[in-house]
Amino acid sequence: MAHTIIEKWPPAGRAWTMLGVMTLAYILSFVDRMIFGLLISPIRAEFAINDTVFSLLYGLGFVFFYTIVGVPLGWIADHYNRRNLAVVGIATWSLMTAACGLAQSFVQLTLARIAVGVGEATLTPATYSMAGDSFPPHKLGRAMSVFVIGWPLGIGLALIIGGLVIQFVAEAPSHNIPLLGELKSWQVCFLVVGLPGLLIAALAATVAEPIRRVPQSRRGKDNRTSTVAHLRKHWQAYTSLTVGYSMISVVMNTYHLWGVQVFVRVHDVPVSKAGVMVGCMIAILGTIGILTGGWLNDRLRTKGQHDAALKVGILSSLCMIPFAASATLVDSADLTLLLMLPIGFFTSFGFGASGAAIVMLTPPRIRGTVSAIYLFVINMIAMGLGPLLTALMNDHVFRSDLAVGKSVALVATVALVLSASLFLWGRKHYQNLSSVMQQREIST
Helix, strand or coil: CCCCCCCCCHHHHHHHHHHHHHHHHHHHHHHHHHHHHHHHHHHHHCCCCHHHHHHHHHHHHHHHHHHHHHHHCCCCHHHHCCHHHHHHHHHHHHHHHHHHHHCCHHHHHHHHHHHHHHHHHCHHHHHHHHCCCCCCHHHCCCCCCCHHHHHHHHHHHHHHHHHHHHHHCCCCEEECCCCCCCEHHHHHHHHHHHHHHHHHHHHCCCCCCCCCCHHHHCCCCHHHHHHHCCCCHCCCHHHHHHHHHHHHHHHHHHHHHHHHHHHHCCCCCCCHHHHHHHHHHHHHHHHHHHHHHHHHHCCCHCCCCCCHHHHHHHHHHHHHHHHCCCCCCCCCCCHHHHHHHHHHHHHCEEEEHHHHHHHHHCHHHHHHHHHHHHHHHHHHHHHHHHHHHHHHHHHEEEEEHHHHHHHHHHHHHHHHHHHHHHHHHHHHHHHHHHHHHHHHHHCC
């Protein structure tokens, strides 16, 4: 094999087809992941648990294994067929989502939830690595924005579809399913959203694996040393980017779960209607936010502003603070929804930029591993801490389910202040690394 870096990029049609299918799978992953949060009431009642225990299962129980296996799966993405890795992952999490609906005990539900996380951990490292080999740097921000659309669109659809499914199946307390027997309504919800994912896995199997920009002979036998050395040398840039966006993601994950519960518990809105309300907000405004943020990131980079991803993050954090501090504290459901609209837009605003930044800051041979570490940090902080901190405040500080609005406001506001502070701290280090990596790309 030649020892030169491949110069030609794949045809645009092939690149966008790959990204489109992976984006569809990413949307599905959030539908399967987030349906759990809408079913908080029947699951709590079924297994006699409180908000804290539910949040541990919803967030930390899922994300711990999602992130732990994500790093070795990132290594696999750097060394083996990434398309096949994604296909296996999609099929796994779809089957395990359905398995949540067959759980007869809390232990079985926990194991199925963990397996959903393991399956979903395959997709992003594989896609980040394939995208880096499919799109030139000046198009990567927009491309990653399209992929990350799966985040708000998937969450929004999960809340909308989940709300409608809950409304449909709740018309009867149980349903007789062929081959499976009698299942409760909340169990049927998991089957309805899980099993269609097998069709997406079959579609993903038709995607062509992109040729790697750096041939395997240039990679060496083990990238662990180069990964550690790169991250250690540039730890300030990666810390500001990763932890800063983790704080924004804390806000996002807090509102996904507990924002719905503010309407249900405080404003007496039925969960099916609350899911549709919050879901539409996230799906529409979150999608617009990601595309706008990706466009702004690319525009700033075109003007030579190497810290574009951090500027987008600073703008996002500062714009959200007044709304996060007040949205869940007002007495009117309509005013609460109105104040949540900017949050729906700005929580997603920077994530196309951050995904592109990870790819551009990282040498091609270790992108899969570094993107997995990036996701490890973001998800451990965002899904592990965001929902849990709110639940702990509900159960142990305010000691009331009706205080959920106060808990959400406090967690979200503190997270956004920390986010803006981290972005400002890391700008110089980020600029330096971004400039170096751009020069390397030009020189090759």
